[in-house]
Amino acid sequence: MSYKLGYYPGCALEASARDYSLSLERVLKEIDVELVQIKNWHCCGASAAHSTNHKLGMALPYNNLALAQQQGLKELFAPCPFCSRMLITTNYELKNKASLPAEMKSATELDYQPDINIINSVEIFKRFWDRIQPKINKDRLKNLKVACYYGCLLVHPPKILNYDDPEQPVFMDEIVKNLGAQPVDWEFKIECCGGGFTVSNEEAVLELSNKILEDAKENGAQAIIAVCQMCQINLDMRQKEIENKYNVNYQMPIIYLPQLIGLAMGIDPKELGLNLHFVSTEKVTLLESEK
Amino acid sequence: MARIGVFICHCGENISRTVDVVKAAEAAATFRGVVHSVEYKYMCSSPGQNLIKEAIKEKKLTGVVVAACSPKMHEPTFRRACHEAGLNPYFCEISNVREQCSWVHEDKTVGTAKTIDLIRLMVEKTRKNHELQHIKVPITKKALVIGAGIAGIQAALDIADGGQEVILVEKDPSIGGHMAQLSETVPTLDCSQCILTPKMVDASRHENITLYTWSEVIDVKGYMGNFEVTIRKNPRYVKEDVCTGCGLCYQKCPQKKIQGKFDAGVGLRRAIYVPSPQAVPNVPVIDKDHCTKLLKDRCGVCQKVCPTGAIDYEMKEEIITEKIGAIVVATGYDLIPNNFYGEYGQGKYADVIDGLQFERILSASGPTAGEIKRPSDGKIAESVVFIKCVGSRDPAKGIPYCSKICCMYAGKQAMLYKHKVHHGQAYVFYMDIRAGGKGYEEFIQKGIEEEGTTYIRGRVARIFKKGDKLIVRGMDTLSGQKIELAVDLVVLASAMIPNKGVKELYQKLSISYDTYGWVSESHPKLKPIETSVAGIYLAGACQAPKDIPDAVSQASGAASKVLALLSKDELEKEPLVATIDKNICAGCNMCVQACPYQAIELKPIKDRKGNVLRYASEVNHGLCAGCGVCVAVCPSKAPDLAGITEEQIYAEIVSLG
Numbered sequence: 001m002s003y004k005l006g007y008y009p010g011c012a013l014e015a016s017a018r019d020y021s022l023s024l025e026r027v028l029k030e031i032d033v034e035l036v037q038i039k040n041w042h043c044c045g046a047s048a049a050h051s052t053n054h055k056l057g058m059a060l061p062y063n064n065l066a067l068a069q070q071q072g073l074k075e076l077f078a079p080c081p082f083c084s085r086m087l088i089t090t091n092y093e094l095k096n097k098a099s100l101p102a103e104m105k106s107a108t109e110l111d112y113q114p115d116i117n118i119i120n121s122v123e124i125f126k127r128f129w130d131r132i133q134p135k136i137n138k139d140r141l142k143n144l145k146v147a148c149y150y151g152c153l154l155v156h157p158p159k160i161l162n163y164d165d166p167e168q169p170v171f172m173d174e175i176v177k178n179l180g181a182q183p184v185d186w187e188f189k190i191e192c193c194g195g196g197f198t199v200s201n202e203e204a205v206l207e208l209s210n211k212i213l214e215d216a217k218e219n220g221a222q223a224i225i226a227v228c229q230m231c232q233i234n235l236d237m238r239q240k241e242i243e244n245k246y247n248v249n250y251q252m253p254i255i256y257l258p259q260l261i262g263l264a265m266g267i268d269p270k271e272l273g274l275n276l277h278f279v280s281t282e283k284v285t286l287l288e289s290e291k
Numbered sequence: 292m293a294r295i296g297v298f299i300c301h302c303g304e305n306i307s308r309t310v311d312v313v314k315a316a317e318a319a320a321t322f323r324g325v326v327h328s329v330e331y332k333y334m335c336s337s338p339g340q341n342l343i344k345e346a347i348k349e350k351k352l353t354g355v356v357v358a359a360c361s362p363k364m365h366e367p368t369f370r371r372a373c374h375e376a377g378l379n380p381y382f383c384e385i386s387n388v389r390e391q392c393s394w395v396h397e398d399k400t401v402g403t404a405k406t407i408d409l410i411r412l413m414v415e416k417t418r419k420n421h422e423l424q425h426i427k428v429p430i431t432k433k434a435l436v437i438g439a440g441i442a443g444i445q446a447a448l449d450i451a452d453g454g455q456e457v458i459l460v461e462k463d464p465s466i467g468g469h470m471a472q473l474s475e476t477v478p479t480l481d482c483s484q485c486i487l488t489p490k491m492v493d494a495s496r497h498e499n500i501t502l503y504t505w506s507e508v509i510d511v512k513g514y515m516g517n518f519e520v521t522i523r524k525n526p527r528y529v530k531e532d533v534c535t536g537c538g539l540c541y542q543k544c545p546q547k548k549i550q551g552k553f554d555a556g557v558g559l560r561r562a563i564y565v566p567s568p569q570a571v572p573n574v575p576v577i578d579k580d581h582c583t584k585l586l587k588d589r590c591g592v593c594q595k596v597c598p599t600g601a602i603d604y605e606m607k608e609e610i611i612t613e614k615i616g617a618i619v620v621a622t623g624y625d626l627i628p629n630n631f632y633g634e635y636g637q638g639k640y641a642d643v644i645d646g647l648q649f650e651r652i653l654s655a656s657g658p659t660a661g662e663i664k665r666p667s668d669g670k671i672a673e674s675v676v677f678i679k680c681v682g683s684r685d686p687a688k689g690i691p692y693c694s695k696i697c698c699m700y701a702g703k704q705a706m707l708y709k710h711k712v713h714h715g716q717a718y719v720f721y722m723d724i725r726a727g728g729k730g731y732e733e734f735i736q737k738g739i740e741e742e743g744t745t746y747i748r749g750r751v752a753r754i755f756k757k758g759d760k761l762i763v764r765g766m767d768t769l770s771g772q773k774i775e776l777a778v779d780l781v782v783l784a785s786a787m788i789p790n791k792g793v794k795e796l797y798q799k800l801s802i803s804y805d806t807y808g809w810v811s812e813s814h815p816k817l818k819p820i821e822t823s824v825a826g827i828y829l830a831g832a833c834q835a836p837k838d839i840p841d842a843v844s845q846a847s848g849a850a851s852k853v854l855a856l857l858s859k860d861e862l863e864k865e866p867l868v869a870t871i872d873k874n875i876c877a878g879c880n881m882c883v884q885a886c887p888y889q890a891i892e893l894k895p896i897k898d899r900k901g902n903v904l905r906y907a908s909e910v911n912h913g914l915c916a917g918c919g920v921c922v923a924v925c926p927s928k929a930p931d932l933a934g935i936t937e938e939q940i941y942a943e944i945v946s947l948g
Binding site for chain 2 (some may be wrong): 187269
């Protein structure tokens with residue numbers, strides 16, 4: 001039976017992270033989960049709004065949540081960690097700061113009870129694991145060693161998100177293991193990739209992302225699994241520059257978690273957007289087609 | 292006719308700043324029964340007390356109301372003054388116009404009005420006071436010391452030297468506590484074992500000390516001077532009176548790879564063991580969770596090799612009850628668990644250890660015989676990072692308080708490391724250096740200037756592994772630079788927390804503890820050794836993080852309190868106790884269940900022939916603490932509390948209109 005799930009794609013998934021949204025939608029279709037987008041959703045403000053004006057940083061997610069509630073949505077899947085963090089933080093602050101609900105109501109002219117459950121990009125697959133499991137063949141990824149990269153936003157700030165161990169998270173590793181792949185024990189699971197500095201301070205991003213790639217490689221990973229499109233783009237798009245600058249050779253595919261799940265399901269790599277990456281994903285896709 | 296005097300204290304400016312004391316005195320003079328009303332700058336001073344005494348004599352006062360600070364502070368002072376002037380002390384009442392009025396108000400009009408009200412109701416109460424006499428209770432001349440670390444040992448020795456009997460209870464197999472685990476001590480670098488062991492031996496040999504190791508206090512009843520304590524002696528499976536301490540059993544035990552408490556997990560012991568070669572008593576104990584004989588009835592090697600037949604697998608726990616006059620709580624501390632900071636990978640990396648583990652590595656009697664071998668591969672650590680304030684002073688993730696001793700021991704450990712690995716490098720990451728104490732600052736400076744310890748001001752953000760090195764990433768906040776150090780070993784100065792299971796013990800003792808589980812002192816400045824329960828004292832780090840000299844001084848202080856108490860034959864007790872009117876009591880048993888001091892019992896009421904007619908509650912005045920719970924729960928108003936009768940409370944309420 002089809003399961004209808006509230007969906008807040010966020011702006012990146014409509015543009016730079018098409019491969020992320022393609023694979024998500026394809027995998028969820030495979031398990032009969034229908035994504036119901038919020039009508040007229042808009043930017044969540046991400047890091048830009050809340051670092052310039054706290055009220056604006058709360059009002060943008062509030063407005064989105066209020067629209068979702070008007071539409072009767074009880075839960076909302078937000079694959080982008082920036083978005084999910086802002087939505088969860090807004091819920092948290094509404095419950096814990098007495099003056100905020102009235103302020104938000106006057107700013108947006110919309111009512112919202114902060115009880116919409118926000119589901120992040122890892123939780124979604126734990127949630128529907130009973131639908132995923134019958135569709136996968138564990139042998140397809142049998143020899144693949146991967147480094148699960150959570151990034152900083154999925155688990156921070158722990159007091160508000162209260163998700164997994166904030167310093168040594170394991171939830172994604174568990175999913176990857178259940179898919180049949182081998183998660184490697186590595187050190188940089190939650191290390192910063194440089195995030196939005198990719199535009200304003202490229203040098204910083206190259207340095208930070210290089211350390212992540214280096215540690216993944218040293219610990220035997222053949223690919224890095226990401227759930228944040230910002231991480232993915234820094235490690236994938238900037239990888240050639242990193243290799244040139246530091247005179248190294250990684251050729252490390254940066255795969256989204258739903259892409260890996262899709263491969264385990266035997267879905268055509270192209271349908272998963274694996275042909276849209278900067279670094280060739282053949283190491284992973286060929287491994288699969290060899291079988 | 293009541294003749295009451297009202298005495299209003301300025302408390303310097305503490306009260307007079309927000310209370311118009313002159314106006315209050317004028318108002319009080321008009322109250323029914325008041326014949327004298329004055330104010331004075333310091334009522335608790337000698338001239339202030341004389342004002343009260345003279346007024347009692349001259350004006351023939353029958354009651355005194357002092358409007359001043361909390362009765363917790365000076366009620367005894369003023370009651371004594373009244374007694375000296377010939378007035379029964381229980382005709383003296385305190386109106387708390389400082390904590391409950393001047394300190395909590397800013398507006399003088401409000402403060403003055405409230406002060407007048409507070410005096411008015413206390414005058415009404417005083418009008419209905421009765422003469423009360425102290426209750427005398429006999430004292431059991433024996434002390435109990437709970438915990439035999441350095442504080443407990445010192446307290447027990449001092450009490451025993453003072454000529455009183457002491458029961459010393461320790462839950463570990465040996466006495467000595469954490470101090471026995473340490474290598475050398477600050478600031479003189481005395482060997483910890485060398486200065487502690489003689490005291491341990493003294494404690495075990497002293498004719499006035501009875502030692503129960505591997506034992507726990509499981510129940511406490513009674514009150515100051517007359518506690519009844521139940522102790523559980525856990526089975527050692529080795530007969531203490533037969534064992535000669537030869538050690539054959541633990542040399543032959545095949546279960547070799549157990550991480551023991553004494554070596555803090557960095558060394559291994561057998562299933563039958565003594566914690567250390569200096570253990571007191573030097574009698575092994577069998578670890579029932581690892582001994583295959585006890586678990587599966589296989590092996591039995593220790594019994595076969597024991598030349599004196601001391602091994603007894605059938606041994607059962609023993610329950611001992613003791614009558615005790617005074618108790619010293621010396622239950623010590625623990626460190627926060629190893630996996631506390633995920634970003635430091637503790638628990639994941641064998642070479643990230645805490646301070647106590649490093650003490651064992653430094654110790655000549657430790658698992659590496661004092662060589663600085665790191666736990667993962669036994670390689671000599673060529674470089675070590677020490678991180679201070681791990682968990683301490685961290686309200687977000689850890690505990691907000693300072694663990695106090697870490698600055699000194701981290702500095703010491705860096706110094707001792709350098710003494711053992713001359714070419715090695717020690718780094719200390721710090722927030723600031725708190726080296727208050729005799730010779731302490733000089734010690735830290737010596738470490739920096741003469742021993743080459745590198746101090747880096749800043750926090751460590753993350754520790755991770757690269758090859759066989761640990762990468763310590765942090766910040767030098769003096770130069771503003773990011774720092775990455777590749778080192779062999781990381782030692783965390785982990786936050787100190789109360790020992791496991793102490794809260795349950797404190798509940799049995801009915802003593803208060805703070806939100807973290809440290810024992811609360813009766814007064815932070817003037818009663819730092821007393822707990823919230825009379826006759827129970829505290830010593831050492833069970834109160835808060837504390838170093839050895841502080842713990843020892845406090846232990847001697849606690850011992851002197853105990854000796855003073857036990858020097859008397861009888862105890863004078865406040866007569867503010869409940870009495871139950873048997874004619875009203877219906878015997879419903881509610882007060883018996885509600886009484887937190889087990890002071891109430893249902894007793895039969897018999898006719899002349901001895902037939903039981905009904906039951907009624909009776910209060911043991913020795914046990915009663917005057918808390919008033921029975922008064923509150925009784926549906927038929929049978930109990931009443933001397934000094935705070937229902938009639939008096941009603942009069943106070945009515946006086947407010």
